[in-house]
Amino acid sequence: MNTLEERQRQALGQIAEIKRISCAIDHALQNRTPAAVLVTSALHGEGKSLFASALAATTASLGKHRVAVLDLNWYRPSVHRCFGHELNQPMERIIQADLNELVAKNGDQSPDLLVAPIDHQDHTKMNGDVFGVVNRLIEQAKKSYDLVIVDSASIFPTNRMMMDPVMLSGMVDGVVMVVQTGVTPKQQVKRAYTIMQAAGANVIGVTINQHREPATKQ
Template sequence: MNLLNELIVYQKPKSPISEAYRSLRTNIEFANVDNDKKLILITSSKQAEGKSTTVANLAVTMANMGKKVVIVDGDLRRPRVHKIFGHTKIGGVTEILLSHCSYKGCVKKTEVENLDIITSGQTPPNPSEMLSSNSMKQILEEVRNDYDYVFIDSPPVAAVADAVILSGMADGVVLVCACGRVEVDMVRNTLQALENAGAYVIGSVINNIDVHDKKSGYYYYSPSYYGYCEDSNEKRKRKKRKKKQAQSGLKAASGND
């Protein structure tokens, strides 16, 4: 198996980013003092916000603490967990739901001690229907009983109903937000959709932060992170202002020639 570079806590365990993931792990453990939040869904508002990278690195940090951990790839449409850990996606959630293999027969080992994965399986024609089935609930309950932590990677909330469906089966949800890639209103709508589904949002992971850029924006606060994040709309406006200023400067320079 060849782990991708995005699994930073495995490749560079002493890096600042790895330390940030360990801080996230600590906050998850604080939220689980009663041991009632073992099955945790990791999702985002839209594509390319880093949810799969987050779930993989968080799972590794938990496994490094001696916890028995499994990642379930609940993104049956655009799965990535198998790629991160160097496995094929075949023989996973879809096959378990279709009774082609048992849950334990589909568990795949990783190079990381104490960490297993259950890949997505083949892409079905009806992902939402499969994920909302009683069989899916039973499978997750079985997995929950066998591991200290179960992390589910799901599709983005705004894209399809899958994440909202799975959020109702999870003990808690962590929302990944990428600065400059997602609008504040979309994040609010995502949180509202999760709340309407009865999901318990543990907190948010804010990534893609430019710590040197504090000219405009807003602050996020959640149980898992406090940091500065610039709204993507505001970021675009600022770029336009800079472009206009640069063009004005060029015109002024031309006029002085």
């Protein structure tokens, strides 16, 4: 099999797996609509933003739900790159405006997108009722969409600006944790899961990223 065929086969397999996960999330939430799902991970760099983007895009393409993806990882935003968007709005506007004025609308069977603010690195602007701002954005999204995918920061290191997944978990209907197999220490995954459970989060699943089947002995 040539390289192109291998890539095509891999892509089809990934799409099929994301569809399966989408159906599993629907089942875990008892087909509740609207619903908001938080995607997080124990550590940075486990592929959660790519997973959140793929989940939103694939679920929207099925045509059963109106889908929005909110990038609330304002420390290391990357969802915009997954969709070929630029950061183009200041934090002040995102904090003050209604969600419908902020999202990039991508057309039928594609998710709408709220990207992080262009000045996301200036954490001094996040002083104030961050909890209230984020909760308002999620609640507004649930009024306009059937499924809201929220990409958040990793659980570790602890977020000092109250924009962490533990806080966000109380604003959503379910949490999915992404684990990069063979990279993330098991004790970190267990610790992260325990913290989310202790906070009352509804952890509906853990998805393994970059899973590889054991090599077959010749």
